Amino acid sequence: MGSINSKSRIIFIFALLLAAFIFIIDISTDYHIVEGNCYPPILLFTILTNKKKYTIILAFICIIFTVFEFAYTGDQLYTDETGIRVISIFAMSFITYIIIRYRNAELILSKQKESLVKLNSKLKESNTELENFAFISSHDLQEPLRKIQAFGDRLNSSDGNNISEKGQDYLGRMLNAASRMQILINDLLYFSRQTNAITNYSNVDLNIIVNEVIADLEVRIENTNAKIIVEELPSIEAGPIQMRQLLQNLISNSIKFAKNDESPVIKIYSKIVPNKINPEKQMVELYIEDNGIGFDEKFNDRIYNIFQKLEGNKYRGSGIGLSICKKIVERHNGTIYAKSIKNKGTTFMVTLPIKQDNSNE
Amino acid sequence: MNTKIQILIADDDSEDTMLIREALIENQIENKVQRVENGEELMDYLKNTGNYSNKEKYPLPGVIMLDLNMPKMDGREALKEIKGDINLCSIPIIVFTTSSNDKDLNLSYKFGANSYISKPVTFSSMVELMRTFSNYWLQTVDLPS
Numbered sequence: 001m002g003s004i005n006s007k008s009r010i011i012f013i014f015a016l017l018l019a020a021f022i023f024i025i026d027i028s029t030d031y032h033i034v035e036g037n038c039y040p041p042i043l044l045f046t047i048l049t050n051k052k053k054y055t056i057i058l059a060f061i062c063i064i065f066t067v068f069e070f071a072y073t074g075d076q077l078y079t080d081e082t083g084i085r086v087i088s089i090f091a092m093s094f095i096t097y098i099i100i101r102y103r104n105a106e107l108i109l110s111k112q113k114e115s116l117v118k119l120n121s122k123l124k125e126s127n128t129e130l131e132n133f134a135f136i137s138s139h140d141l142q143e144p145l146r147k148i149q150a151f152g153d154r155l156n157s158s159d160g161n162n163i164s165e166k167g168q169d170y171l172g173r174m175l176n177a178a179s180r181m182q183i184l185i186n187d188l189l190y191f192s193r194q195t196n197a198i199t200n201y202s203n204v205d206l207n208i209i210v211n212e213v214i215a216d217l218e219v220r221i222e223n224t225n226a227k228i229i230v231e232e233l234p235s236i237e238a239g240p241i242q243m244r245q246l247l248q249n250l251i252s253n254s255i256k257f258a259k260n261d262e263s264p265v266i267k268i269y270s271k272i273v274p275n276k277i278n279p280e281k282q283m284v285e286l287y288i289e290d291n292g293i294g295f296d297e298k299f300n301d302r303i304y305n306i307f308q309k310l311e312g313n314k315y316r317g318s319g320i321g322l323s324i325c326k327k328i329v330e331r332h333n334g335t336i337y338a339k340s341i342k343n344k345g346t347t348f349m350v351t352l353p354i355k356q357d358n359s360n361e
Numbered sequence: 362m363n364t365k366i367q368i369l370i371a372d373d374d375s376e377d378t379m380l381i382r383e384a385l386i387e388n389q390i391e392n393k394v395q396r397v398e399n400g401e402e403l404m405d406y407l408k409n410t411g412n413y414s415n416k417e418k419y420p421l422p423g424v425i426m427l428d429l430n431m432p433k434m435d436g437r438e439a440l441k442e443i444k445g446d447i448n449l450c451s452i453p454i455i456v457f458t459t460s461s462n463d464k465d466l467n468l469s470y471k472f473g474a475n476s477y478i479s480k481p482v483t484f485s486s487m488v489e490l491m492r493t494f495s496n497y498w499l500q501t502v503d504l505p506s
Binding site for chain 2: 139142143146147149150151153154157179182189
């Protein structure tokens, strides 16, 4: 800011000296060539400064010069000279008005920018706080929970025979609930670590990733008689571990939410499309299409919420899979979107940049 | 089994210590178990200073089970100090913690921990773990004297 201020001051002083120089020439010669019309362009200089006071001061001085010159040379009055001087005073007032308007608009803009920057840093701060909160709290929550499980387990194994059948049932339910909570906390920890993890982008061949995921899910694929059709997929710049997690979650979801009377058929294919904002950059649209139970599209926003389970406890899992997917996709500057028809099937569309913007890192 | 080897547990959590003791008894491991509650006490114990000045009562342990998250001096600092001490560095240290953080894991080995074990959730897995522990540290390996 200091250098801008001193630069403005230099420009102002220069303009002022120029005006004074012209004024002296004008009154010390008999030609009166200046007649005030040199001042408006000099006044224009002040737009290069950063304060409207420079414009106002200079305009004031120049108008005084013009009037003084007129008064000084009044005995040799020419009518056209009067006209020019009036016009230049008018022009100077107009320029001053425009510059003041311009400065005010600039001021509002810079204030808005400042508040945006402030808001942004506040948002970032609260976001980190939230992430840390999730990590720390889930870590600390684990401690007492582990005790409940350990001592419950101990009670069950050492004194289980002395407890009535009803008591054993209660104990069993307690331990079951504790282990469910353990899963929730573990998932929460995993989720919050996803936000903390730094993605090392590398060139990832999605064909290889999909094949690895299918190999991992082999047993479940065999048990459910699932058919997975994979078309040729591109390579993209991404985090390989994250891509694997993303596809694993989406494919295993498709297997999990299959219809009872129909074995799952999952199609995986892709399209290359230009980026909507920057057409020079290419994006890949990755589709994971299934013939499962589907869901009502009015829940489209809710499915990514943490621990959200549209189907209640009918299906296993804590309901964190899609939250992780969304987080991964967002960390890769992409989007995830689902189209679904109840009892017909769901198609997940993941849009990811083929090349990551390094400035976004 | 070498029953002369003393086990020193450094853990602020008395319930965990209780579970470890019970799991050891379950496995008929009768080695003497001592416990300190934080890193400062651990250093006092090992150097026979402060409350632990009695050398007869508090001899150097054969193996240390070290929790990372403790008040005052935590496990990480204690680990660094013990492994940096020429008189103490030969005592095997088993980091026994709830932290499943990669940072803690890598740091522990970097500082010279001999093993890194996550505390198990159920008592039966604790019993299992203590069996493995004694099989290895009390029966298989020769410890420095």
